[in-house]
Amino acid sequence: MGLRAEDVFRPGAFPEYTYISRKSAISDLPYEFRLMQAIKVSGFLTSLVGPSKMGKTILCEKVIGFEHIVEISGADFDEDTDFWKLVSAKAGLAYEGQFASEKQIPSTSDKYTKKETFSLTKDKIIEYYKENDLVLVIDDFHYAPEGKRMQIAQQLKDAIRRGFKAIVVSLPHRADEAIRQNADLSGRLSLINMEPWEVDDLKEIAKLGFGKLNISIEDSIAAQIAVESLSSPQLMQYICLNICTMLEMSGKEKRQVCQEILETAYHYTTANFEYGDVVSLMQKGPSTRGKSRNTFRTVNGEEHDIYELIVKSIAENPPIMKLKFEDVKERIYRLLADDSKKPSPQMLRESLAKLKELLYGREDIFKVLDWKEGSLYILDPLFLFYLRWGGAHQ
Ligand SMILES: Nc1ncnc2c1ncn2[C@@H]1O[C@H](COP(=O)(O)OP(=O)(O)OP(=O)(O)O)[C@@H](O)[C@H]1O
Ligand SMILES: [Mg+2]
Known part of the structure; x- marks a missing residue:
């Protein structure tokens, strides 16, 4: 069976079939390389900043891979969240627990079961991350309560010095003070700024995806959709998926994206948004x-x-x-x-x-x-x- 449109165009998830690698206009290097390079520098914290819906999370997933990425959102924190407890839980480690051990009552043959509690130390958690080559991604850092951000930065600063790997992802200007303007972290930061997408890169999403689905699309039509996508790969994926749905429902034999359906496709796409x-x-x-x-x-x-x-x-x-x-x-x-x-x-x-x-x-x-x-x-x-x-x- 061929691919389905919803597998190819994935506005809300990792786009396995339509992933596009693009270069940073400033450094002329692919973003994947920049991020990989940053992760490899031991002792440094990586700060990835970029506008909304530009592919920050997807970039981390692509570079780190699903086996090695541990994702936490800034929204997972409230004022009282214990940083290390969360970091261990997300990696599937029990932070606190109880285990039962059998003990012998001295000078008798009787046994009893004793319940003992344990809690992991920060050192053990850091060790676990290192042994398993895990990278912590704190996504949407700006959602963490303001007072909490400094504490998180403090914990990270100490941990990265010991070889713990972490990336903090945020929107521009929204979490600067805790990470990028934190004097304690200066000289220990790898900064990556993600720029908005260019029309040519966005066009590739449509061309690649429709190609996989055997639907033809002219370059000029892909370009128009790219302009309407307003520099966001997510919008591009959404619009393309809606075009596919419309084509499927129209039942036409000829599989081609034509000019006439574009405006309707844009309009239908807004049904997903609540503004x-x-x-x-x-x-x-x-x-x-x-x-x-x-x-x-x-x-x-x-x-x-x-x-x-x-x-x-x-x-x-x-x-x-x-x-x-x-x-x-x-x-x-x-x-x-x-x-x-x-x-x-x-x-x-x-x-x-x-x-x-x-x-x-x-x-x-x-x-x-x-x-x-x-x-x-x-x-x-x-x-x-x-x-x-x-x-x-x-
Ligand atoms: N490199 C890429 N190639 C193709 N599509 C992409 C790429 N990066 C992102 N997308 C599309 O954009 C969508 C949104 O990407 P992502 O969630 O990474 O954005 P974000 O910058 O983290 O957004 P937010 O600011 O909401 O956290 C993805 O689900 C995917 O459909
Ligand atoms: Mg994101």
Whole structure:
């Protein structure tokens, strides 16, 4: 039997058939090599940092291999978690336990069973990791409580000196102080920064995968999907999988990805994402305490306030993850009717700052953008994709 689409395109798991190795633009070396090189330096902690959904976890799994990787998430920690207890449990070692031993009562022939307790020492755990060639990956380190991160860094610092191997994975700017800016660790860190994916690398996922499924796809179509994937291999995998499902359900004989199905495939793909609340919070903006906001008239004759316009402008073509202030302004002005009032640059700057504040006061899923140094950064590619193709979009 041939391969199934869900085995080939795997947006949520290790993509065995569509794994693409790419080079870091800065060092011109493949990421796999960089990570392997870093792991081999004894006494150093590896810090892997990169934007959301770029393949950080998959890279660790690829390089270390499933037999040798021990994965912990920052979310596994709360304030009271015992670091070594967790590290041993995840490696399948019992940290504390009881065993029964038979003892003889002195000068009699009677025996009794004594229950003894034990707990592993940190040294034993480190030894176990070394003997079995295990590498600890602390993934999504930014999810560990802030106060806990320093303690973890402290434990790691001591352990890596004794040959324990560990990688800390996090989003940019979110866990810096505990690892990258920790003076105790300076000179003992291997830093790897993962950059966003280029269109050419993303295209390879589609070409490789559809090739394995005997479905033909033109280069220009693969390129369009790659652009919509917003530098995320995960989105690329999602869209390709949905295209396969659509092709299967259409029952057509000819197995080819054609232009006509792309937009529908994008739209269907957004059904997997839950950003409805984020979008409506952004459109509403901060509370006005009952006062209504000024609105502006668009070329389509609709009335929108500044926050609704910001959301619309982000979703415009071309899809871009970093917009300069001027770009946002231009996009908004382009949306408005010629004779409509225009929001002033100052009003726009203030609204962007307030929007960021509003989102940062909420749970992690709301942290989809950042506004700093005169640029608007979209932090989550899935969010921008949702904005472009989700909701009532047809
Ligand atoms: N090298 C690759 N080749 C092909 N597809 C990949 C590659 N790396 C990642 N992917 C795809 O992207 C998905 C997400 O990757 P991964 O979970 O590693 O991202 P991440 O950066 O760890 O994301 P998060 O920030 O959510 O932790 C994978 O399940 C896979 O489908
Ligand atoms: Mg990850």
